[in-house]
Amino acid sequence: MNIQFKKGVLELCVLSLLARKNYYGYELVNDISKTIAISEGTIYPLLRRLKNDGYVTTYLQESQEGPPRKYYKLTPNGIQMKDQLSEEWYFFVKSVNKLLERWDDNA
Amino acid sequence: MRKKEFLTKLRQNLRGIPSEEIHDILYDFEEYFNGGIQDGRSEEELADSLGNPKNIAKQVRAEFMVQLAKDAPSIRNMLNAIFATIGPGFFQVIGLSFIAIGVMIFLNQLSIVDFSWGYLWPIFVLAPGVAFEASYFTNPMRGKTNLSLLIPGGILTISGVLLFHGVYTDFVYLARLWPIFVLAIAFGLFQFYFFGSKNEWFLLPVGVLGAIGSIFLVRNLVSSQTFGYFLGLLLIILGLLMGFTIQKRFKE
Numbered sequence: 001m002n003i004q005f006k007k008g009v010l011e012l013c014v015l016s017l018l019a020r021k022n023y024y025g026y027e028l029v030n031d032i033s034k035t036i037a038i039s040e041g042t043i044y045p046l047l048r049r050l051k052n053d054g055y056v057t058t059y060l061q062e063s064q065e066g067p068p069r070k071y072y073k074l075t076p077n078g079i080q081m082k083d084q085l086s087e088e089w090y091f092f093v094k095s096v097n098k099l100l101e102r103w104d105d106n107a
Numbered sequence: 108m109r110k111k112e113f114l115t116k117l118r119q120n121l122r123g124i125p126s127e128e129i130h131d132i133l134y135d136f137e138e139y140f141n142g143g144i145q146d147g148r149s150e151e152e153l154a155d156s157l158g159n160p161k162n163i164a165k166q167v168r169a170e171f172m173v174q175l176a177k178d179a180p181s182i183r184n185m186l187n188a189i190f191a192t193i194g195p196g197f198f199q200v201i202g203l204s205f206i207a208i209g210v211m212i213f214l215n216q217l218s219i220v221d222f223s224w225g226y227l228w229p230i231f232v233l234a235p236g237v238a239f240e241a242s243y244f245t246n247p248m249r250g251k252t253n254l255s256l257l258i259p260g261g262i263l264t265i266s267g268v269l270l271f272h273g274v275y276t277d278f279v280y281l282a283r284l285w286p287i288f289v290l291a292i293a294f295g296l297f298q299f300y301f302f303g304s305k306n307e308w309f310l311l312p313v314g315v316l317g318a319i320g321s322i323f324l325v326r327n328l329v330s331s332q333t334f335g336y337f338l339g340l341l342l343i344i345l346g347l348l349m350g351f352t353i354q355k356r357f358k359e
Contacts, residue, residue, distance in 0.1 A: 025135050026142030039158030044135050045166040052174055066141050070134060 006038050010046060012089055015074065015082035018056060024069040047072060055081050108154040110140045120164030123187075124171045132167060165191075192253060196241030204234035226274050233267025236260055243302070254303040261295030283327035289320035318345075 013032055017023060023031070025047070029040045050056045055078035060068040074082065108116075114133060121129045136157070143153040157163070169191040176188035208227065215222030239260030243253055266288055273281050293316035300309035322341070326334045 024138065024142075026139045029139065030142075033156070039156070039162075040139075041136075041157035041160070041163040042166065044132065045163060045170060047135075048132070048167060049170055052170075065145055067138075069138060 006036055009089070010036065010038065010043065011050070012082070012085045014043065014046060014050065015055065015078060016086060018072055018074045019079060019082050022071045022073045024061075024071045028072065050078070054078075108151065108160075110137075110150045110154065113140075113154045113157065113160050116160040117164050120161050121168060123191075124168055128171065192246065194242040194245035194253070196245030197238045199245075200234060200238040200241045204230055229267050229270035229274060232263050232270055236263025236265075236267050240264060254299065257298040257302060258295040261298045262291045265291035265294055284324070286320045286323035286327065289316050290324070293317040293320060 010032070013036065014028070017028060017031060025044070028047075029043050032038070032043060033040050047056065051058065051072075054075060056072050057075055058070050058072055061071055063069045114136060117136060118129060118133060121132065139157070140150065140153055144150065154160075169188075172184070172188040172191035176184040208230065211220065211222045211227065214220045236259070239256040243256050243260065246253060269281075269284060269287050269291075272284075293313050296309055296316070297313045300306065300313065318341075322338065325337050329337070
């Protein structure tokens, strides 16, 4: 898949996973890379940006295996952003599908 | 690459941002490795799936510097942001041209070559052009920050080559080759379209400038009889293309 596509939807994927539950880094990256083949390291800079922009916060939580884990959590702003982005996404996909179908009918 | 090497490379390339930030980032990646190792994956495998630590660090740095310049827009912060987002190729090309000029001056002092700015000035057109191109193609956040550099990049690179050719041939051919300057502008704009914006409207100036450039270039290079054939054929093709596309549009 086209790399620009992936980069564009990565933010939406991260936000919508976090809308379901709070993730720690490894778990989040793992879940995403199951769906989208991407250099997993690029998710971390994205997470930092989301944090700087106030869409997510982090907190530490003890774990049984080793040092405490850093969990990522959506802020109210983040939830709003996720809703807005997914609405845009559905609209976009619908329009593109419509256009593709029309194209196929003509062929 | 193993965990330790990955983290060291990451840390080295994060220089310039506050140490608490660096610490925070390294914490994330250490956690990633620990999680993966618990899942029974090897350190090499984990480092592979993360990608190149240098690129990750550059991305983090670039975003940090841009954010800083937005929050506190001082000249220093803005310059830092520009340097962080510009591809390393930019500085390599500028460096190489300094070396080239330096060597020429040296050889001139030793009376080995006859150095004169008269033969070298096009480098001030060519070098920035190549540097802009290199800056785009070596940028870690390619396509996002400095796509527009491709416009002056394309124009200056092609013009620079043409001017170099000019100074070494006393500009005698330039009377005929000048349409290449027009084509250079078309090329710069086309790169911008092709690598990023994909905005169809950019093809309009590209097409117009490209057509004007090629028509005059061909006219200048071939005999008037051959040019007649060329122009005739070109206009027929253009006419057919226009007729068909417009007809297609109206059908739908």
